[in-house]
Amino acid sequence: MRVLHGVHPTDFKHYDTATIRERFLLDKLIQPDQLVSVYTHYDRMIVGGVHPVQQTLTLKNYPNLRSEYFLERREIGIINVGGEGQVTVDGASYYMQKLDCLYVGKGAKHVTFRSKDVGLPAVFFLLSAPAHTTYPTTLLTYAAAAKVHTGNSTHANLRTIHKYIHLDGIQSCQLVMGLTILHNGSIWNTMPAHVHDRRMEAYFYFDLPAEDKIFHYMGEGHETRHVLLQNYEAIVSPPWSIHTGSATASYSFIWGMAGENLDYTDMDAIRIADMF
Ligand SMILES: O=C(O)C(=O)C[C@H](O)C(=O)CO
Numbered sequence: 001m002r003v004l005h006g007v008h009p010t011d012f013k014h015y016d017t018a019t020i021r022e023r024f025l026l027d028k029l030i031q032p033d034q035l036v037s038v039y040t041h042y043d044r045m046i047v048g049g050v051h052p053v054q055q056t057l058t059l060k061n062y063p064n065l066r067s068e069y070f071l072e073r074r075e076i077g078i079i080n081v082g083g084e085g086q087v088t089v090d091g092a093s094y095y096m097q098k099l100d101c102l103y104v105g106k107g108a109k110h111v112t113f114r115s116k117d118v119g120l121p122a123v124f125f126l127l128s129a130p131a132h133t134t135y136p137t138t139l140l141t142y143a144a145a146a147k148v149h150t151g152n153s154t155h156a157n158l159r160t161i162h163k164y165i166h167l168d169g170i171q172s173c174q175l176v177m178g179l180t181i182l183h184n185g186s187i188w189n190t191m192p193a194h195v196h197d198r199r200m201e202a203y204f205y206f207d208l209p210a211e212d213k214i215f216h217y218m219g220e221g222h223e224t225r226h227v228l229l230q231n232y233e234a235i236v237s238p239p240w241s242i243h244t245g246s247a248t249a250s251y252s253f254i255w256g257m258a259g260e261n262l263d264y265t266d267m268d269a270i271r272i273a274d275m276f
């Protein structure tokens, strides 16, 4: 499993494009008939992608976890951004349409992923954080997720935030997870941008046309840099970094966090006037 180490903001100022991409970008997450995981040292969050096409794939254990099985001391959030899929957890089946979310609590021993239709395979995005207790495995559909309509067309940021795993939603130890859908014609996510020193965050961009790109912005508010991402690529945000993006077309993205608390609103906005 690839391991991503933490970066100090003072060092970040000197990074060139290639170094920024190497230290923060999670590309090649979605590969046919593979489960790809990256271990980050940001709150020990594991970021992964599972794309079962012909095969049923299993959540395997990794030597660097020093555990008997993957979820022995961890919890996991799974969101499907592809065709209908099936996830089994210790023999129980969960059917996931596009944009449904499944939380699997600490202690589940055997988790598998498969697609219903080879012609329209599932694409699962995974986030896993260390867990101290077991919360029930819970499926929350896209329709049932809490929705917040925000932004406006003047600022090209009309979007709907969908919250799945959070203080008032699916219960978890550390994981907070949801997704944001930009309305057609809107291209900006989080603006004014924010940081949250108490949590790391990962963004996974999807539903972006293949010929388009995301300009993802990161860094301290007064020292910003951009990273270009494509569809199905993810990026980690250290606690000191803003995480926002604009793209050459409308898109959606999954956001997920772990850290000190589960409060979605715990963020410190940075005024546009104060960004450089
Ligand atoms: O569209 C947005 O704005 C977001 O989705 C923001 C993320 O949810 C976030 O950064 C939460 O901390």
Ligand SMILES: [Zn+2]
Residues within 6 Å of the ligand: 194, 195, 196, 201, 243, 267
């Ligand atoms: Zn955030």
